[in-house]
Amino acid sequence: MNNEELSEKISQTCDWVPVLKEEMGKVLVGQADLVDRLIIGLLCKGHILLEGVPGLAKTLAVKALSGCLHTNFSRIQFTPDLLPSDLIGTMIYNPQEAAFSAKLGPIFSNIILADEINRAPAKVQSALLESMQERQVTIGDTSYQLPDPFLVLATQNPIDQEGTYQLPEAQLDRFLLKVTVGYPSRDEELVILDRMATSQPAYQTSPVVDDQKVSESSDLVNHIYIDPAVRKYIVELVHTTRFPAKVDTNLNNLIRAGASPRATINLALAARASAFIAGRAFVTPQDVKNMAHDVLRHRILPSYEAEAEDVSTDTIIDRILARVPVP
DSSP states (O other): OOHHHHHHHHHHHTTHHHHHHHHHTTTOOSOHHHHHHHHHHHHHTOEEEEEOOTTSSHHHHHHHHHHTBSSOEEEEEOOTTOOHHHHHEEEEEETTTTEEEEEEOTTOSSEEEEETGGGSOHHHHHHHHHHHHHSEEEETTEEEEOOSSOEEEEEEOOTTSTTOOOOOHHHHTTEEEEEEOOOOOHHHHHHHHHHHSSSSOOOOOOOOBOHHHHHHHHHHHTTOBOOHHHHHHHHHHHHHHHSGGGTOGGGTTTEEEOOOHHHHHHHHHHHHHHHHHTTOSBOOHHHHHHHHHHHHTTTOEEOHHHHHTTOOHHHHHHHHHHHSOOO
16 A cells, blocks of 8 residues: 555554553553553564563553453563463373373463563573564473464563562563653652552553454554665664764773664564554654664663663663764
């Protein structure tokens, strides 16, 4: 379809986005960027990692999203004693039939809330890795396909907190976005106080979005136009994370490893979804810049020098965005 047809189709299809935001707003105060990122993950069928200190409504946001959709939802609380079988399932022996059968775990849902994901040991993370990348799990000798859509929306506490583990780089790379959740403003916290300081606060949302509508929207996102100049801009941003000295020699000693080609793919896809939410049939450089931090912050490994100087990956991304020419 041409641009005019696509624009008209998008304007007809994206009407569910404000409805979803309004319904989530019944239980979630502020956090507009977080809600947008969750919708982008839904459109891109990509996993999202939410990081922030306890009490910032990370879990509530995911539960609110799942409540707005006609999908299956499972919450898995990650703990140091969690086993892979608690996640994916196991083989159960049936003495009457003298045979083993598979008992599928809670991973077999459309939306998975992996709560405090960085509190579980490496074996559990390895089991989750296959689910996230291959969208299947292996129990015994058999592989089982996960339902479609399948999204892992994980929350984690900052790694300097007690009882947390550093997630493997290979697993972090499977997340479409890593979103940092900050504190609310004073006005927002007043609303939170009025709404939640009761023995029966509102934590539930109602299904308001049809699955077919979301599926149609995901298909349209794949057709949103990216100009060749914007495509080159995306590649240049990711390439600069690997060879930062080309734009800023001061960055050369701050990056131990840059982003992978998966970052390039995800940045383009997330920018397309951002354009869809705005009702546009084309990607602008601003869409790319808006999504750059969330796509790149967990894919850039800062050097020991950067950690010693307390230079965050967000600061590194800011410097890259300031140096790479915008088309």
